[in-house]
Amino acid sequence: MSQSNPIPSQTAIPFTPPGTSKQCETAAWVYGDLDEGHVPLIALHGGPGSPSPYLTPLALLHQKHGIPVVLYDQLGCGASTRLPETRGSTDFWTIDLFLAELKNLIAHLGIQQYDLLGHSWGGMLVGSFALTQPRGLRKLIVYSSPARFQKRVDASLRQRSAFPTDMRVALERGDEDEHFKSSKQYQAAVMHFNRTHMCRLDPWPQAFVDSITLMNQDDTVSSTLYPGGLFN
Numbered sequence: 001m002s003q004s005n006p007i008p009s010q011t012a013i014p015f016t017p018p019g020t021s022k023q024c025e026t027a028a029w030v031y032g033d034l035d036e037g038h039v040p041l042i043a044l045h046g047g048p049g050s051p052s053p054y055l056t057p058l059a060l061l062h063q064k065h066g067i068p069v070v071l072y073d074q075l076g077c078g079a080s081t082r083l084p085e086t087r088g089s090t091d092f093w094t095i096d097l098f099l100a101e102l103k104n105l106i107a108h109l110g111i112q113q114y115d116l117l118g119h120s121w122g123g124m125l126v127g128s129f130a131l132t133q134p135r136g137l138r139k140l141i142v143y144s145s146p147a148r149f150q151k152r153v154d155a156s157l158r159q160r161s162a163f164p165t166d167m168r169v170a171l172e173r174g175d176e177d178e179h180f181k182s183s184k185q186y187q188a189a190v191m192h193f194n195r196t197h198m199c200r201l202d203p204w205p206q207a208f209v210d211s212i213t214l215m216n217q218d219d220t221v222s223s224t225l226y227p228g229g230l231f232n
Contacts, residue, residue, distance in 0.1 A: 008059065008071075013108045015075065017092070018100050026105055027079035031059040032068035039113050039138055040068035042106070045211075046120030046144075048093075049221035051078025053210035055119065070109065075101055076221040078214045087220045099129050106136070115139040124149065153226075159197050167192055178223070 008029035015024045029052070034040055041061060045052045052071040061067040073080040075097070086092045102125070106114065113136045118126035123145025130140050146152040160171055167189040174186040181187075199208050215222070 011109075013072075013105055015081075015101055015104050017075070017097050020092075022081075022083070024075060024081035024083075026072055026075060026081075026101055028070060028072035028105060028109070030068065030070050030109070032062040032066070034068050034070075034109060034111060036066070036068065038066050038068055039115055040070055040111060041115045041117055042070045042072075042102075042111075044102070044116070044118040044122030044125055045071075045074065046122050047077065047215070047222055048074070048098075048121050048225050049077040049215055049219060050120075051211050051214040053078075053214070054205075054208045056207045058117070070105075070111075070114075072105055073214075074098060074221075077218060078211075082218045082220065084218060084220050086224070088224055090224060093221060093224050095125070095128055098125055099132065102129055103134070106134075112136050113138055115141065117141040117143070118145060120144050120146075121149075149226075156197075160193065163189070163192065 008031045011028050011030070012025040013028055015026050016022060017024065030040075032038075032040070041058070043052070043055050043058055045055055051073045055071055058071070059069050062069050075081060076083055076086075076093070083092075115138050116126045116129065118124070118141070123142035126140060127142060127145075130137060160168055163171070166185070170180075170183070170185040170189040171193070174181045174183075174189075194212070195202075199205075201208075204212075
C-alpha cells in the first residue's frame, strides 16, 4: 500500500446530544486495527467546525509505526450530522456536548486505552476532556492551541489590521452581516487571510482543500461559537 494513500475503515456512530432526543451520527475513520495491540491515537480537529480531512496525514503513523489512528468529524460538520436549525443556539452548542460526543465515540469503538491529540480548538477540547479524568487516557498531545480563545480572536484581529483597507472592511462587514459572507469581496478577503495565516503552501494540499470545502458547506457551528458563544 502506498504511504501517501492509506485506506481507512469508516463508520457512523449513533449519538444523541445530552438533553435532547435528536438522533445523530458521528462520522469516524479508523486507520488500522484497534485490536492489534497498539494504543490508538484519537485526533480532534480544529474550528469549531473545521472537519477532519486535513488531519489525514496522521494516518502515516499507522503505516510507519503500526499505531491505529482514529479521525472523526465533530457533530455539525463534515460527514457527521449537520444541524443548521441550531444556528445561534449557544444552549445547544456547548463544551459538554462535544465532550459527550468524544466519550460516546470511545465507548462505541470499544477502546480501552488511548492517546488524544487535539489541534487548535481540538486542543482546547482534549484539555477539557482530560480534566474529567477519563478512564483509559494515556497521553495528551495539544498543538497550535490557544490557552484562552479570546487570545486567538485578538491575534486574528491584529493580523487582519495589516490587510489592505478594502479587505479589512469586507471582513468587518462579514462579522456583522451574515448575508454579506456570500459576497465576492468577503470571500476574497477570507481567502487572503487563509493563504497568509492558515496555510502558506502553494498549491494547498488536497486534504486541506477538502476541509475548507466541507466547512464552507455548513458553518452553523463556527458561526455560533466563534468568536462569541461559549468563548465569551
